[in-house]
Amino acid sequence: xxxxxxxxxxxxxxxxxxxxxxxxxxxxxxxxxxxxxxxxxxxxxxxxxxxxxxxxxxxxxxxxxxxxxxxxxxxxxxxxxxxxxxxxxxxxxxxxxxxxxxxxxxxxxxxxxxxxxxxxxxxxxxxxxxxxxxxxxxxxxxxxxxxxxxxxxxxxxxxxxxxxxxxxxxxxxxxxxxxxxxxxxxxxxxxxxxxxxxxxxxxxxxxxxxxxxxxxxxxxxxxxxxxxxxxxxxxxxxxxxxxxxxxxxxxxxxxxxxxxxxxxxxxxxxxxxxxxxxxxxxxxxxxxxxxxxxxxxxxxxxxxxxxxxxxxxxxxxxxxxxxxxxxxx
Amino acid sequence: xxxxxxxxxxxxxxxxxxxxxxxxxxxxxxxxxxxxxxxxxxxxxxxxxxxxxxxxxxxxxxxxxxxxxxxxxxxxxxxxxxxxxxxxxxxxxxxxxxxxxxxxxxxxxxxxxxxxxxxxxxxxxxxxxxxxxxxxxxxxxxxxxxxxxxxxxxxxxxxxxxxxxxxxxxxxxxxxxxxxxxxxxxxxxxxxxxxxxxxxxxxxxxxxxxxxxxxxxxxxxxxxxxxxxxxxxxxxxxxxxxxxxxxxxxxxxxxxxxxxxxxxxxxxxxxxxxxxxxxxxxxxxxxxxxxxxxxxxxxxxxxxxxxxxxxxxxxxxxxxxxxxxxxxx
Numbered sequence: 001x002x003x004x005x006x007x008x009x010x011x012x013x014x015x016x017x018x019x020x021x022x023x024x025x026x027x028x029x030x031x032x033x034x035x036x037x038x039x040x041x042x043x044x045x046x047x048x049x050x051x052x053x054x055x056x057x058x059x060x061x062x063x064x065x066x067x068x069x070x071x072x073x074x075x076x077x078x079x080x081x082x083x084x085x086x087x088x089x090x091x092x093x094x095x096x097x098x099x100x101x102x103x104x105x106x107x108x109x110x111x112x113x114x115x116x117x118x119x120x121x122x123x124x125x126x127x128x129x130x131x132x133x134x135x136x137x138x139x140x141x142x143x144x145x146x147x148x149x150x151x152x153x154x155x156x157x158x159x160x161x162x163x164x165x166x167x168x169x170x171x172x173x174x175x176x177x178x179x180x181x182x183x184x185x186x187x188x189x190x191x192x193x194x195x196x197x198x199x200x201x202x203x204x205x206x207x208x209x210x211x212x213x214x215x216x217x218x219x220x221x222x223x224x225x226x227x228x229x230x231x232x233x234x235x236x237x238x239x240x241x242x243x244x245x246x247x248x249x250x251x252x253x254x255x256x257x258x259x260x261x262x263x264x265x266x267x268x269x270x271x272x273x274x275x276x277x278x279x280x281x282x283x284x285x286x287x288x289x290x291x292x293x294x295x296x297x298x299x300x301x302x303x304x305x306x307x308x309x310x311x312x313x314x315x316x317x318x319x320x321x322x323x324x325x326x327x328x329x
Numbered sequence: 330x331x332x333x334x335x336x337x338x339x340x341x342x343x344x345x346x347x348x349x350x351x352x353x354x355x356x357x358x359x360x361x362x363x364x365x366x367x368x369x370x371x372x373x374x375x376x377x378x379x380x381x382x383x384x385x386x387x388x389x390x391x392x393x394x395x396x397x398x399x400x401x402x403x404x405x406x407x408x409x410x411x412x413x414x415x416x417x418x419x420x421x422x423x424x425x426x427x428x429x430x431x432x433x434x435x436x437x438x439x440x441x442x443x444x445x446x447x448x449x450x451x452x453x454x455x456x457x458x459x460x461x462x463x464x465x466x467x468x469x470x471x472x473x474x475x476x477x478x479x480x481x482x483x484x485x486x487x488x489x490x491x492x493x494x495x496x497x498x499x500x501x502x503x504x505x506x507x508x509x510x511x512x513x514x515x516x517x518x519x520x521x522x523x524x525x526x527x528x529x530x531x532x533x534x535x536x537x538x539x540x541x542x543x544x545x546x547x548x549x550x551x552x553x554x555x556x557x558x559x560x561x562x563x564x565x566x567x568x569x570x571x572x573x574x575x576x577x578x579x580x581x582x583x584x585x586x587x588x589x590x591x592x593x594x595x596x597x598x599x600x601x602x603x604x605x606x607x608x609x610x611x612x613x614x615x616x617x618x619x620x621x622x623x624x625x626x627x628x629x630x631x632x633x634x635x636x637x638x639x640x641x642x643x644x645x646x647x648x649x650x651x652x653x654x655x656x657x658x
Contacts, residue, residue: 002517002534004557004594004630006601015593018600022582022616057592077593188331205331228333253351260589260626263386264344264406265333271347272335287351291620297589297628301333326656 001197008194012054012074019061023323026065033082035089036061037071046161046170047071047093050102050154051086052109053078055193056214059151059293062324068158069102069322077193077296078215080108086116098125098167102154102174104146105130124167127174129153131181131304133242134211134219147214148256148293148304149181152316155325159318177312182239183256185219185302186231187212191259191295210234214258214295214302228265232272235303240280245307247281252316254304257291261299266290273303286316292324330526337523341383341403348390352652355394362411364418365390366400375490375499376400376422379431379483380415381438382407384522385543388480388622391653397487398431398651406522406625407544409437415445427454427496431483431503433475434459453496456503458482460510460633462571463540463548476543477585477622477633478510481645484654488647506641511568514548514631515560516541518589520624539563543587543624543631557594561601564632569609574636576610581645583633586620590628595619602632615645621653 005011013031020029020036029036035051050060051073060072071089075081090099099120101113105128117125131149138145157165157174165173187209190199200216203209208231211219220238245251255270257263266289274284286308293302308316319328334340342360349358349365358365364380379389380402389401400418404410419428428449430442434457446454460478467474486494486503494502516538519528529545532538537560540548549567574580584599586592595618603613615637622631637645648657 002537002554002628004515004517004560004590004598006556006558006597011593011597014600015597018596018598018603018618021603021613022596022599022618054593055591057596062592186333188333208331225331227335229335231333259591260628261333262384262588262623262625263391263620264340264383264625267347267351267386268335268340268344269333269347270351271343274347274350284350289347289351291592294591296591296593299331299589299626321656327650328658329656 001192003194005194011194012076026321026323030088033085033088035071035073035085036064037089037092038064041070041093041095043095044097045095046097046165046167047095047099048102048158048161049086049089049093049099051081052104053080055296056294058324063151063154063322065322066329067162067318067320068154077195080106080112083112083116083119086113087119090116090120100167100170101126103128104150105143106140107142108140124171127171129178131178131183133182133238134184138213139217140215145213147183147185148254148302149178149183149306151292152181152252152254152306153177155320156312156315159315177306180307181304182242183302183304184235184238185212185258185300186210186235187258187298187300189260189299190216191298212300214293216295216298228268229272232269232276232303236273236276239303239305243305243307245282249282250285250308251277251282252286252306252308253277253284254288254306256293256302256304258298258300259291259294260297261301266301269301277305330521332523334523340523341405355650355652359417362414362417364400364402364414365393366418366421367393370399370422370424372424373426374424375426375494375496376424376428377431377487377490378415378418378422378428380410381433382409384625385623387653392480392483392651394651395658396491396647396649397483406524409435409441412441412445412448415442416448419445419449429496429499430455432457433479434472435469436471437469453500456500458507460507460512462511462567463513467542468546469544474542476512476514477583477631478507478512478635480621481510481581481583481635482506484649485641485644488644506635509636510633511571512631512633513564513567514541514587514629515539515564516545516587516627516629518628519545520588520627541629543622545624545627557597558601561598561605561632565602565605568632568634572634572636574611578611579614579637580606580611581615581635581637582606582613583617583635585622585631585633587627587629588620588623589626590630595630598630606634615642
């Protein structure tokens with residue numbers, strides 16, 4: 001295993017310490033229980049908290065800041081954070097208007113966030129994200145997996161909370177964005193979890209995993225490598241099949257790199273996907289391209305389509321100031 | 330070779346088409362001669378143009394926009410762009426206040442930008458960047474190589490041009506930033522140029538290349554993999570040896586991912602490097618962490634230290650609106 005670390009045990013803490021040192025204007029980091037929080041809270045705002053296993057950076061720590069999350073709870077690599085982290089984060093950032101946990105649909109994450117919500121006597125405090133259309137049920141999941149669409153939910157609901165939406169409205173908006181989001185990914189290589197020390201899965205020199213999860217979970221099928229256009233056709237077909245958008249519908253197209261795939265290829269995939277969506281009658285008016293929901297150093301990408309309306313578009317465009325997404329301030 | 334492309338010949342054009350589609354609010358892309366230009370030019374401003382081989386994305390196309398470059402000329406992968414691209418770009422963005430070419434120090438780039446400058450009858454139109462302290466002379470270079478420090482030169486001089494600096498002042502500032510910048514990188518794996526179809530260099534499962542170039546050129550030495558702290562100690566020692574900063578000097582610390590190294594590791598490297606610099610008496614007041622000057626899917630990072638003063642810090646902080654760097658607008 002080749003990684004730039006000192007030892008497996010301390011890698012996440014050292015990385016978070018570096019994150020805090022690099023972005024001291026935006027966040028502070030607590031270690032034990034571990035969470036990342038916004039440096040300056042806004043009193044009276046619904047507090048948004050997310051979290052999940054590490055190894056998906058910048059998700060979620062990179063999205064803590066003005067206009068997105070108030071706190072993020074990083075677990076060990078590809079491992080759910082624990083309820084005590086969520087408890088500590090919630091107590092630290094709750095400004096009196098309630099707490100909403102934005103949770104990717106994995107059994108461990110869901111259970112722990114629900115447990116934290118019960119310990120805090122919170123009601124309706126969990127919004128689930130399950131945008132991955134590849135498979136129903138998977139290695140770590142009952143139902144569909146939550147993947148890159150989570151970034152969009154966090155951005156849109158973050159802006160709504162900043163604009164004064166109450167807890168119920170934030171949660172309803174999260175559910176609406178999630179419902180209008182569909183994603184599917186493809187892997188060209190595996191990734192290596194530091195504590196395991198060897199690749200998560202085996203894949204041949206000419207093979208791809210279509211529908212892969214962000215922990216390297218199996219997708220729909222193992223195939224021979226084919227052209228980007230052919231791969232994108234499969235991904236967008238599955239996404240459109242799920243969303244069933246009306247002709248002329250407006251959409252954000254998000255091409256997400258899993259880790260080792262260069263931007264050169266990601267933009268080529270964007271080009272191919274944008275053409276497919278236009279052919280299907282969609283108007284692509286917003287875009288995001290880059291490594292936002294990664295699987296360590298896995299090569300591959302996911303494509304996410306998120307249907308837009310006036311409300312969602314306005315909150316997507318609203319100012320944001322985090323380590324990984326920043327505009328308008 | 331596993332890449333998300335359709336064919337080697339059209340990959341760059343298709344990627345640029347995707348880049349234009351994703352960032353149509355910031356740039357337009359001309360194909361043949363190929364260049365990326367700012368959508369809205371500012372009359373009377375010095376025009377800043379950069380360029381170089383593709384495969385280093387987001388460098389340079391991702392830095393075209395308000396507060397940075399007016400145009401970028403992408404060559405084939407790891408291959409200099411041609412004078413006709415530079416000529417077309419200059420003619421397209423010259424607003425009457427002159428053109429400054431910001432050029433990484435590689436023999437082909439230097440020759441072609443100088444040729445374009447002569448064809449355009451420009452004087453003092455080339456600012457060279459040679460921030461890599463690893464080696465003197467290299468596969469494609471006489472003197473030192475230009476690497477990730479180029480991003481900082483483009484940002485700082487871009488803001489100065491936006492603020493009304495004339496050509497001479499922009500060029501002098503570029504030289505001053507370059508002089509106060511020192512970088513050194515390390516590779517854990519090779520990368521594969523699409524047209525070559527096989528890895529640029531061989532490297533063992535337990536080996537690293539210390540001082541590697543951004544095209545996989547040899548560095549100072551091949552070593553056994555060691556801890557991040559030990560690697561960072563080598564990189565920062567070489568950088569400080571070169572810069573010889575006074576005690577208490579203010580600096581920007583930039584950890585740049587080469588492609589396949591996760592943010593988790595990049596922030597861990599930042600943490601280690603920031604501690605080293607503080608021990609050496611530097612005040613790290615600004616930071617940048619991420620994949621900004623890549624070598625396709627090479628695993629590894631470079632560390633750049635850039636000395637700051639009031640002028641350079643002010644221009645670093647100034648608003649920027651490009652695909653890859655954005656704040657304040």
